[in-house]
Amino acid sequence: MDKTWYEIKNVDVVDSPSVVLYLDHLKFNVQEMMDLVDGDLTRLMPHIKTNKMPKVMEHLLASGITKFKASTISEAEIAAEAGAKSVLIAHQLVGPKIDRFLELTSHFPETQFSTLIDNIGSAELLNQKAEKKGLSIPIYIDINNGMNRSGIQIGPQLDELMDYLKICKSLHFKGLHAYDGHLRDVDFTIRKQKIETGVKDVDAYFEALRIDHPSAELICGGTPSFTSHALQQQRITSPGTCVLWDWGYAEKLSEQNFKYAALLVTRIISKPTEGIITVDLGHKSVAAENPIEKRVKFLNIENYELLSQSEEHGVIKVADWDAWKVGDVLYGVPYHICPTINLHDEVSVIEDGLKKDIWEITARKRRLTF
Secondary structure (H helix, E strand, O other): OOOOOOOOOOHHHOOOOEEEEEHHHHHHHHHHHHHOOOOOHHHEOOEOOOOOOHHHHHHHHHOOOOEEEEOOHHHHHHHHHHOOOEEEEOOOOOOOHHHHHHHHHHHOOOOEEEEEEOOHHHHHHHHHHHHHOOOOEEEEEEEOOOOOOOOEOOOHHHHHHHHHHOOOOOEEEEEEEEOOOOOOOOOHHHHHHHHHHHHHHHHHHHHHHOOOOOOOEEEEOOOOOHHHHOOOOOEEEOOOHHHOOOHHHHHHOOOOOOOOOEEEEEEEEEEEEOOEEEEOOOOOOOOOOOOHHHOEEEOOOOOEEEEEEOOOOEEEEEOOHHHOOOOOEEEEEEOOHHHHHOOOOEEEEEEOOEEEEEEEOHHHOOOOOO
16 A cells, blocks of 8 residues: 555645545445445445444445444434435434434435334333334344343243234334444454354344244344355345444454545644654544554554543654654544544545545534434
C-alpha cells in the first residue's frame, strides 16, 4: 500500500481532531463485502451502528443492498429515510423504545421494521402494544449461542417461546438471530471452527422449525464471523465494521481484505519538553475503552509511544523530536472505529486526495424524530 495514500492535499481546511472518510476506500469495502457473499445481496444485512451516516446509507442502497441491521431507533430512522426496504433493530426493546418503535413503523410504511425477542414477557408486551395500534410486527428470536450477552438458549424455554408466539396475533415470526461477536481468534481456521461449533445447535433447530416456517430466516454474526457465515448459503450475514474498517480488526482478521476508509486527523499543539509532542487528540475524540497503546495507530510517524490522553490532549514520546513542529498533521487509525465515529458530528469526505464534502453522522444522536 502506498505509504502516502492518506495525505490530504488541502488539509488546511480540515479541522482537528476530526474524522476523515476516504470515498474510494469506502466504495472498495462495500464491493468487497458484496463479493464475499458472491453478489447474493439477499444474504447481506449490513449493520448501521458503525457508520451512522445517511450518506453512507445512500451509497449502500445505490449498490443494491436493501436490508440492514441497527442498534438504535435513530439508526433505523436514517435507514428508512434513505429508502431501506428492511431494517432489523437487533436490540430487545424495553421501556419507551417500544412506543417509539411502533411510531417509527407507522411513519415509514414502505420499510419493514423488525426487532428481537428472547422471552415471553417481552413478546406479550410488544404484542399488546402493537395490537392496540393495529400493527403486525415482524420479530426474530434472539439466540444465545455462547456469547452470554443476550438471547435465549436452545432448549425447552425456546420451545415455550415458540409456542407462545402462536397466540400473539400482532407478532409475525421471521426467524432466528444469533450473534457470536466474542469469537475473534487471529487464526481464521481456529476462529471458524469455534464459530461453526457454536452455531451447530442453532443450525439444527433452524432446519427443524422450517418444516412449519419454510420462509424463516437465520441471521448470523458480525464482522469477525462474516468470513465463516458467508460460506453457508442458508445464513444471512450482518457485518458492520468492515464498511469503514479499523486497526483492531485489521490486526485480528487477516483473511479479510478491507481498507481503512476512516482516519483521524490531529495536529501537534505543543512540544513541551525534549522528546515529547502533544496533539489535540484526547479521549473525547477516539474510543478510549482500550488501554492507551490500543487506541490509535499513527501512519506518518515512526518510533513513537502514546504516553497518555486527557480529554483534549494526547502526549506522545517521539525519537525524531526536532523533525516535528507545532501545527504539523498526524493521521491515525482508530483501534475501534464504531465508538470513535459516535464521538463526532461529521466527517470530511476525501476524494482524489482533496476534501470535497462533509457528511453528518446523524444517528450518533439517540433521538431524531421518534
